[in-house]
Amino acid sequence: MADTPQPNEVVVDRRRFLTWVVASPALVVAARLGLDVPSADAAKTEAATAETALNAYVAIQADGGIHATLPRTEMGQGITTGVAMLVAEELDVSLGSVEVRTADADARWLIQLTGLSSTMRYLAGPIRAAAATARARLVTAAANRWHVPAQSLTTVNGEVVAPDGRRACYGSLAEDAARVLLLLVSAQPKNPSAYTVVGQPTGRIDAMQLVTGAARYALDLDIPGAVPVVVARPPTLRGTVRDFDASAALAMPGVLGVARIPTGVAVAAGNFSQAFAARDALNVSWAPGPASHLSDADIRARLRDAIGARPLPPLFTARTLEGRFDFPYLAHAPMETQSCVARVTSDSAELWLGAQDPKFVQREVAQALGWALTPQRVTVHTARAGGGFGRRFFAEAAVEAAHISRALSRPVKLMWTRNDDMRHGRYRPASHHRILAYVGANGSILGWNHRAAIPTVEFPHGFGDVLTSLLGIFLPEVTSATFFALTQHVPYRFGLVGQELREVSLPIPTASFRSVFTSQVGVANEVFVDQLARELGRDPVELRRSQLTSSRLKAVLDKVVLEGAWGRPLPPGVAQGVAVLEEWDSAIAHLVEVDVTGEAPRVLRVVIAADVGLPINPKSIEAQLQGAAIDAFSTTLSAGIHIDAGAVREGSFADYRWLRMKHAPSEIAVHLVRSDDRVGGVGELGYPSAAAALTNAIARATGTMPTRFPLLDAGA
Amino acid sequence: MPAYQFILNGQTVSVEAPADLPLLWALRDMLGVTGPKYGCGVGVCGACTSHLEGEAFRPCIQSVSGVAGSRVTTIEGLGGEGLHPVQQAWIAEDVAQCGFCQPGQIMAAVALLRKNLDPTDADIDAAMSDNVCRCGTYVRIRAAIKRAARQLRGEGPDLR
Ligand code: FES
Numbered sequence: 001m002a003d004t005p006q007p008n009e010v011v012v013d014r015r016r017f018l019t020w021v022v023a024s025p026a027l028v029v030a031a032r033l034g035l036d037v038p039s040a041d042a043a044k045t046e047a048a049t050a051e052t053a054l055n056a057y058v059a060i061q062a063d064g065g066i067h068a069t070l071p072r073t074e075m076g077q078g079i080t081t082g083v084a085m086l087v088a089e090e091l092d093v094s095l096g097s098v099e100v101r102t103a104d105a106d107a108r109w110l111i112q113l114t115g116l117s118s119t120m121r122y123l124a125g126p127i128r129a130a131a132a133t134a135r136a137r138l139v140t141a142a143a144n145r146w147h148v149p150a151q152s153l154t155t156v157n158g159e160v161v162a163p164d165g166r167r168a169c170y171g172s173l174a175e176d177a178a179r180v181l182l183l184l185v186s187a188q189p190k191n192p193s194a195y196t197v198v199g200q201p202t203g204r205i206d207a208m209q210l211v212t213g214a215a216r217y218a219l220d221l222d223i224p225g226a227v228p229v230v231v232a233r234p235p236t237l238r239g240t241v242r243d244f245d246a247s248a249a250l251a252m253p254g255v256l257g258v259a260r261i262p263t264g265v266a267v268a269a270g271n272f273s274q275a276f277a278a279r280d281a282l283n284v285s286w287a288p289g290p291a292s293h294l295s296d297a298d299i300r301a302r303l304r305d306a307i308g309a310r311p312l313p314p315l316f317t318a319r320t321l322e323g324r325f326d327f328p329y330l331a332h333a334p335m336e337t338q339s340c341v342a343r344v345t346s347d348s349a350e351l352w353l354g355a356q357d358p359k360f361v362q363r364e365v366a367q368a369l370g371w372a373l374t375p376q377r378v379t380v381h382t383a384r385a386g387g388g389f390g391r392r393f394f395a396e397a398a399v400e401a402a403h404i405s406r407a408l409s410r411p412v413k414l415m416w417t418r419n420d421d422m423r424h425g426r427y428r429p430a431s432h433h434r435i436l437a438y439v440g441a442n443g444s445i446l447g448w449n450h451r452a453a454i455p456t457v458e459f460p461h462g463f464g465d466v467l468t469s470l471l472g473i474f475l476p477e478v479t480s481a482t483f484f485a486l487t488q489h490v491p492y493r494f495g496l497v498g499q500e501l502r503e504v505s506l507p508i509p510t511a512s513f514r515s516v517f518t519s520q521v522g523v524a525n526e527v528f529v530d531q532l533a534r535e536l537g538r539d540p541v542e543l544r545r546s547q548l549t550s551s552r553l554k555a556v557l558d559k560v561v562l563e564g565a566w567g568r569p570l571p572p573g574v575a576q577g578v579a580v581l582e583e584w585d586s587a588i589a590h591l592v593e594v595d596v597t598g599e600a601p602r603v604l605r606v607v608i609a610a611d612v613g614l615p616i617n618p619k620s621i622e623a624q625l626q627g628a629a630i631d632a633f634s635t636t637l638s639a640g641i642h643i644d645a646g647a648v649r650e651g652s653f654a655d656y657r658w659l660r661m662k663h664a665p666s667e668i669a670v671h672l673v674r675s676d677d678r679v680g681g682v683g684e685l686g687y688p689s690a691a692a693a694l695t696n697a698i699a700r701a702t703g704t705m706p707t708r709f710p711l712l713d714a715g716a
Numbered sequence: 717m718p719a720y721q722f723i724l725n726g727q728t729v730s731v732e733a734p735a736d737l738p739l740l741w742a743l744r745d746m747l748g749v750t751g752p753k754y755g756c757g758v759g760v761c762g763a764c765t766s767h768l769e770g771e772a773f774r775p776c777i778q779s780v781s782g783v784a785g786s787r788v789t790t791i792e793g794l795g796g797e798g799l800h801p802v803q804q805a806w807i808a809e810d811v812a813q814c815g816f817c818q819p820g821q822i823m824a825a826v827a828l829l830r831k832n833l834d835p836t837d838a839d840i841d842a843a844m845s846d847n848v849c850r851c852g853t854y855v856r857i858r859a860a861i862k863r864a865a866r867q868l869r870g871e872g873p874d875l876r
């Protein structure tokens with residue numbers, strides 16, 4: 001390695017990155033967060049050679065092609081477009097010339113998890129560092145070639161240009177650039193004030209594939225010999241096979257094999273229709289799952305019981321207000337059901353799926369196949385995912401597909417039916433909340449106590465690494481308790497503030513959902529802030545403004561008050577509601593107008609103001625916030641999961657009542673407020689205050705604060 | 717097994733299948749046409765929406781025998797040479813998020829605009845409410861339909 005150039009140091013957003021050349025003849029620059037930052041694997045990272053731990057790659061091929069490789073999955077958040085914009089910006093190339101690839105599962109990626117709104121926050125630094133280093137190398141190579149001062153050279157549209165008019169395209173310089181030992185120009189990324197690409201509203205780089213049907217998801221891939229497979233599943237959650245008779249199924253047309261797996265009985269056939277028919281012809285006797293003694297009423301009782309007695313109020317409390325809230329289980333219900341293509345041979349496995357944590361998939365599949373010590377036998381290709389929302393952190397479909405492929409000795413395409421996906425998934429847990437607001441004799445707010453009873457949330461392993469890198473606290477494993485403590489804050493001067501999680505253990509599988517605990521705790525808080533305002537006879541905006549501790553929150557609240565014309569005259573039965581949230585370095589406010597004169601509340605208009613720091617692509621930020629608002633309205637109004645004796649009642653979008661076009665507001669306006677240039681989180685930001693603002697609007701329109709969600713649930 | 721012939725995206729194809737095979741599986745599993753997606757298989761989500769003789773329909777609940785001799789168009793066959801104005805509008809409004817529902821949304825929108833070049837919000841609600849978008853792109857879908865309608869009415873580029 002004597003002739004390998006030394007790593008360069010680059011600082012972005014006050015964080016130090018190391019960049020280095022990975023391979024010749026193409027110029028491939030990798031980047032990783034510097035070692036001065038505490039890391040989950042600090043010891044491991046230090047021991048590792050530069051080539052074995054990285055955050056991102058930028059490559060310039062000899063033919064001029066520019067590729068960024070990123071350890072994340074595109075699920076609709078537009079991250080590939082955002083990354084292409086950052087690369088195009090630093091390299092001075094057109095957006096169209098950058099291709100963004102998602103990486104296979106690989107231990108060298110420090111973090112390969114897509115979630116916690118972390119992608120752009122985490123990758124914007126290393127991507128900029130790698131691209132800026134590549135540019136500095138290209139300029140230096142040109143200066144050496146032409147024997148001119150490097151400072152006199154500029155970069156335009158994929159070329160290095162000299163004052164005398166000589167030009168060289170990047171591809172022709174790539175090989176020399178990879179061998180540069182001493183940079184003659186700075187590898188420092190541009191100052192955001194000089195940006196011409198980043199910050200501009202930009203359409204998706206994959207828009208063409210998305211509108212022509214050319215975008216391929218796991219089951220659209222043409223993997224030779226892969227046969228359709230479905231699985232007969234138990235009536236209850238995590239029920240098991242007692243016994244089965246497949247003779248009738250095996251005699252059905254097109255059937256290629258039947259295999260018992262830990263979660264059910266799999267059937268392979270020539271097409272999915274034949275597989276469904278054969279599945280229905282199986283004769284299976286099922287043992288009930290561990291939750292079969294539980295229904296909604298039991299669960300609600302367990303959660304209520306966990307709240308416990310009231311704590312002592314703070315001194316001088318004249319009045320204690322109490323609010324109780326119930327939230328339902330929620331299915332993630334991504335549009336693409338859990339699916340996986342797998343090819344397992346005697347000594348290796350290859351899988352294709354949309355995964356939010358492919359390294360976890362690799363480990364789980366290796367373990368299932370008895371290769372826990374040699375996970376490198378398992379290759380996981382991450383496919384474009386048809387939505388994730390937290391559901392794809394887990395690996396059930398991959399493990400099943402691997403088992404089935406091995407049992408049938410052939411490649412398989414496993415598809416979960418919509419019923420499977422709804423009824424055998426993992427769920428955002430139900431919860432019960434008690435909020436106590438303590439008020440003094442003069443109406444001052446002396447304290448706020450929130451106790452939340454929530455079934456344990458199962459977090460994937462990768463969360464520890466992400467949180468460690470984002471927060472700088474060593475967190476190898478994340479539990480509900482630590483995650484609650486890290487993420488749940490009350491942004492108001494409310495005196496003595498206490499928030500506690502009462503974790504309840506229930507045998508119903510869980511997974512984090514957009515904004516995790518904030519989707520319940522944060523929503524309940526913001527709804528009860530409005531109730532407090534009502535009780536004190538104060539305007540909800542005025543009360544918030546007077547107690548908010550964050551200037552960013554005040555700014556976004558002011559923005560929606562202005563843009564949404566808070567307090568404007570409205571017809572009877574129509575009202576406005578507001579709510580705010582600060583999370584993952586971003587702040588947001590929602591103003592929602594709702595009409596309650598019809599059969600069901602109808603959202604008329606939504607105004608959002610968000611401060612996400614540096615807005616890399618305002619168009620995709622707007623899209624994320626609009627989508628999160630629809631999520632929030634759906635789950636606040638009409639979509640919720642019921643448990644009947646350990647079985648999930650809802651089976652499709654027919655009864656899991658997600659909002660449809662006819663329920664959607666005609667406008668969701670998004671205004672960006674920019675307080676600094678740090679990159680804040682976007683993916684989860686838009687959910688909690690949208691749900692709370694809608695609830696507050698309904699409370700103001702009807703005079704009654706809703707406390708049980710979804711509101712339109714007959715049982716609620 | 718019987719064979720059924722139909723015209724798929726302008727080309728005559730023939731599928732050997734039982735009469736009741738849902739067309740979706742003939743398309744995806746036998747003909748390799750993967751634009752129409754599986755989202756429910758029972759006609760409630762719209763992810764598979766395509767055209768039968770120019771009208772929106774759901775291949776997941778339409779038997780292959782029922783389309784014999786007819787013209788079937790999937791998202792792949794929509795544009796012909798270039799992009800259909802609805803696809804262009806989808807790009808201009810940056811509608812898609814995960815994209816999984818979008819082939820169905822686009823096909824439903826094209827069918828609407830074939831019958832109604834100036835749809836009101838209520839018309840759009842009626843035509844599009846059987847297509848779920850889990851990513852919540854409805855606001856942009858509505859804007860894209862209106863944009864495409866203006867274009868199809870010959871009102872030229874959008875100056876909003
Ligand atoms: S898959 Fe055809 S309507 Fe859902």
Ligand code: FES
Pocket residue numbers: 076335386387812813814815816817818848849850851852853
């Ligand atoms: S774009 Fe993801 S479901 Fe519509």
